[in-house]
Amino acid sequence: MLSPLDSERGKLLSQYVTARVIRLDDVDFGLFDWDRHNTLYFFVLTADEQILLRYGGRDTRAIDSYLNLDSLELALEKGLELHEKYKAGEIPKKPRPAPIRATDFPLLVERTIGSGACVECHLVADFQAQHKELDGTLDKVRDMYKSPDIRTIGIHLDVPKGLLIEKTEGPASQAGMAAGDTITHVEGVPVYTFGDLQYQYDKVDRSAAGVRFTVDRNGEAVEAEVVLPQRWWLTNLDFRHWTVEPRVYFESDPLTVVEKAALELPENSFASRVRLVEGVAGLLGLHELKEGDIILSVNGLKTDEQANTAELYLKLRTKSGETSTLEVLRGEERIEMPLKSARMGFRK
Numbered sequence: 565m566l567s568p569l570d571s572e573r574g575k576l577l578s579q580y581v582t583a584r585v586i587r588l589d590d591v592d593f594g595l596f597d598w599d600r601h602n603t604l605y606f607f608v609l610t611a612d613e614q615i616l617l618r619y620g621g622r623d624t625r626a627i628d629s630y631l632n633l634d635s636l637e638l639a640l641e642k643g644l645e646l647h648e649k650y651k652a653g654e655i656p657k658k659p660r661p662a663p664i665r666a667t668d669f670p671l672l673v674e675r676t677i678g679s680g681a682c683v684e685c686h687l688v689a690d691f692q693a694q695h696k697e698l699d700g701t702l703d704k705v706r707d708m709y710k711s712p713d714i715r716t717i718g719i720h721l722d723v724p725k726g727l728l729i730e731k732t733e734g735p736a737s738q739a740g741m742a743a744g745d746t747i748t749h750v751e752g753v754p755v756y757t758f759g760d761l762q763y764q765y766d767k768v769d770r771s772a773a774g775v776r777f778t779v780d781r782n783g784e785a786v787e788a789e790v791v792l793p794q795r796w797w798l799t800n801l802d803f804r805h806w807t808v809e810p811r812v813y814f815e816s817d818p819l820t821v822v823e824k825a826a827l828e829l830p831e832n833s834f835a836s837r838v839r840l841v842e843g844v845a846g847l848l849g850l851h852e853l854k855e856g857d858i859i860l861s862v863n864g865l866k867t868d869e870q871a872n873t874a875e876l877y878l879k880l881r882t883k884s885g886e887t888s889t890l891e892v893l894r895g896e897e898r899i900e901m902p903l904k905s906a907r908m909g910f911r912k
Contacts, residue, residue: 567633572637573633573636573637573640576637576640576641576644577640579644580608580640580643586682587682587683588666588683588684588685588688589666589677589683590665590666591665591666592663592664592665593664593665593666593688594660594661594662594663594664595613595615595660595661595663596615597661597763598618598620598759598763599621599689599710599711599762599763599766600685600686600688600689601685601686601689601710601803601804601805602620602621602622602627602685603622603627603628604620604627604628604631605618605619605620605621605759606618606619606620606639606759608639608640608643608646608647610647610650612657613660614650614655614657614658615658616643616646616647616650616655617639617642617643617646617756617757617759617760618757618759618760618763619631619635619636619639619757619758619759620758620759621711621758621759621761621762621763622711623711623713623715623799624713624799624800624802624803629723630721630723630758630762631723631758632723632724634724634725635723635724635725635726635757635758638725638726638757639726639756639757639759642756642757646756666683666688669688669691669692669695670695671691671694671695672687672688672691675691676691686804686805686910687805687910689804689805690805690806690807690808690910693707693708693806693807693808694807694808696808697808697883702808703770704808704809704879704880705770705797705870705880706770707808708801708804708806708808708809708879709770709797709798709799709801710766710799710804711762711765711766711799712765712766712768712796712797712798712799713799714761714762714765716793716796716798716799717734717735717736717775717790717792717793717796718732718733718734718735718736718737718741719732719736719741719747720732720733721758723758726746726756726757726758727746727747727748727755727756727757727758727761728744728745728746729741729742729743729744729745729746729747729779730743731743734793735790735791735792735793736788736790738790738791739777739788739789739790739791740786740788741777741779741788741790742781744781745779745780745781745786746779746780747761747777747778747779748778748779748780748785749776749777749778750764750765750768750775750776750777750778751764751767751768751775751776752776752778768792770797772792773791773792774789774790774791774792775789775790775792776788776789776790777789777790794872795870795872798876801879805908805910806908807884807907807908807909807910808883808884809879809884809908810878810879810882810883810884810885810886810905810906810907811884811905811906811907811908812845812850812851812875812878812879812903812905812906813841813842813844813845813848813850813851813906814838814840814841814842814845814851814853814875815838815839815840815875816836816837816838816839816859816873816874816875817836817837817839817873818834818835818836818872818873819833819835819836819837819858823835827858827860827893829860829866830866830867832867833860833866833867834862834866834867834868834871834872834873834874834876834877835858835859835860835861835866835874836858836859836872836873836874836875837856837857837858838853838854838855838856838857838858838859839855840855841853841854841855848906849904850903850904850905850906851890851901851902851903851904852901853890853892853901853903854894856894857892857893857894858892858893858894859874859890859891859892860891860892860893860898861874861890861891862874862877862878862881862882862888862889862890862891863882863888863889864889864891865877868880868881874890878903878905882905884905884906884907884908885904885905885906885907886904886905887902887903887904888902888903888904888905889901889902889903890902890903
């Protein structure tokens with residue numbers, strides 16, 4: 565209905581063999597790698613399973629923040645162009661990654677496949693993370709905070725026009741990127757769609773000081789080294805399904821340098837003032853925090869190299885479902901308070 569065969573988009577689609585995957589039981593995640601909390605994701609690939617480009621991606625705003633029919637049409641055009649180049653030998657063949665399948669994760673087999681339930685994208689992501697937690701390889705900054713938001717570094721795209729930049733600010737602007745530029749590479753890797761851009765940007769080491777973009781500016785390739793701000797990877801996790809994320813049911817803001825000094829706290833303290841307490845915290849008996857409380861320490865610790873709030877410290881440094889001890893300032897009174905995070909399990 566949205567793409568009649570005689571429309572431009574319909575004519576483009578008619579040159580593709582399309583397949584919709586609704587169960588992931590036998591999908592090779594080694595080859596088809598993507599952020600599995602996306603609601604919609606396309607791969608454009610050759611008959612011998614060489615991935616030419618990706619179409620998909622989102623941010624915390626909505627499932628379709630970067631998706632619309634105009635940008636899809638651009639992707640379809642680019643896919644056909646790349647296919648011709650691949651057939652002509654202008655695009656080298658990439659080695660196939662080692663296969664990864666749903667059956668490689670015993671928890672997924674036991675709790676989903678074994679019961680005959682559908683293997684869904686977010687389930688694969690969550691069980692992969694749980695297995696990393698079990699074998700001690702879980703890196704929460706890397707594994708929980710997937711697909712950092714490009715707006716954090718000041719890149720705003722003109723979505724219907726693909727990777728055309730609508731405006732820049734902050735680090736991107738300081739690096740020389742500007743409205744009217746079209747992003748073509750991330751760290752030297754070609755990108756053609758937002759799906760490509762987000763996938764490659766997610767590969768940047770979380771401890772990196774900068775990331776290199778290449779843009780097309782009036783037909784000229786221009787390099788831009790964007791300096792990454794502290795916690796550039798930090799995103800809202802609300803739409804994600806992470807069993808490994810400690811659910812603490814409060815939100816907090818970091819104290820200012822002046823406030824920390826007044827309380828004789830280190831300048832890099834993660835002391836923070838509680839801004840919001842969700843009602844479920846009380847219903848589940850998880851903690852007794854109140855709005856306005858200042859959390860001074862967690863388990864006797866006051867500083868962390870990555871966390872700037874107690875809330876973030878708990879998410880990064882404690883295991884979901886375990887109990888921590890908070891030192892809380894409520895008015896003039898200092899209180900020692902237990903906090904138990906919730907460990908969530910997800911089906912849908």
